[in-house]
Amino acid sequence: MARDVRAWRDAGLTNINVSVDSLDARQFHAITGQDKFAEVMAGIDAAFDAGFEKVKVNSVLMRDLNSHSLSTFLDWIRTRPIQLRFIELMETGEGGDLFRRHHISGEVIRDQLLMQGWQLQPRGRSDGPAQVFRHTDYQGEVGLIMPYEKDFCASCNRLRVSAMGNLHLCLFGDGGVSLRDLLASDAQQGELQARIAHSLGQKKQTHFLHQGNTGITQNLSFIGG
Numbered sequence: 001m002a003r004d005v006r007a008w009r010d011a012g013l014t015n016i017n018v019s020v021d022s023l024d025a026r027q028f029h030a031i032t033g034q035d036k037f038a039e040v041m042a043g044i045d046a047a048f049d050a051g052f053e054k055v056k057v058n059s060v061l062m063r064d065l066n067s068h069s070l071s072t073f074l075d076w077i078r079t080r081p082i083q084l085r086f087i088e089l090m091e092t093g094e095g096g097d098l099f100r101r102h103h104i105s106g107e108v109i110r111d112q113l114l115m116q117g118w119q120l121q122p123r124g125r126s127d128g129p130a131q132v133f134r135h136t137d138y139q140g141e142v143g144l145i146m147p148y149e150k151d152f153c154a155s156c157n158r159l160r161v162s163a164m165g166n167l168h169l170c171l172f173g174d175g176g177v178s179l180r181d182l183l184a185s186d187a188q189q190g191e192l193q194a195r196i197a198h199s200l201g202q203k204k205q206t207h208f209l210h211q212g213n214t215g216i217t218q219n220l221s222f223i224g225g
């Protein structure tokens with residue numbers, strides 16, 4: 001990322017999300033299986049140097065791993081315009097054991113933020129289902145993504161296109177709508193828009209995680225966050 005982020009920006013990229021589950025290099029290695037903490041940090045710094053005004057950082061909140069590290073994360077965003085997004089661990093098809101061992105509600109973080117003077121912001125257009133908190137002493141902000149909370153999906157404006165060219169209407173939906181045949185040429189744009197618009201009617205109002213149904217998503221790395 002440090003090497004290429006400027007070229008990505010020149011090519012038209014406007015927003016970046018980076019995954020950082022721990023600010024402790026050894027724990028980062030243990031969680032990700034990759035000893036690349038320093039590289040990831042250098043990549044984020046390079047994004048700011050290249051002119052990105054904000055970087056979103058996703059951190060999956062895990063009991064006994066990073067749920068006690070809020071103050072370390074907050075120190076990190078005090079002087080950096082990072083939107084740090086704590087995402088509650090979700091139970092996916094293959095992740096039952098992990099979920100039972102490490103799931104913790106984002107309420108723990110929300111309570112601490114409110115106690116420390118952070119304030120919940122009105123929902124912004126690009127926030128999706130995240131609750132965003134700001135504090136006057138910090139350049140960064142905190143987003144909480146709490147999928148098991150009531151009405152979590154009510155403000156969902158997310159659509160995803162997989163590397164296979166399938167449009168996924170929900171992280172936990174079924175096989176998706178193939179767009180592949182309409183992605184080859186700019187002349188197909190009208191047809192592409194029409195198929196996407198038609199598909200939106202099939203977007204469900206909520207996920208079915210509470211019933212243990214994760215659709216085809218056996219593992220979040222399959223579809224991205």
Ligand code: SF4
Pocket residue numbers: 129147152153156157158169170171172204205206207
């Ligand atoms: S679970 Fe599905 S509907 Fe709910 S917020 Fe995520 S993508 Fe949107």
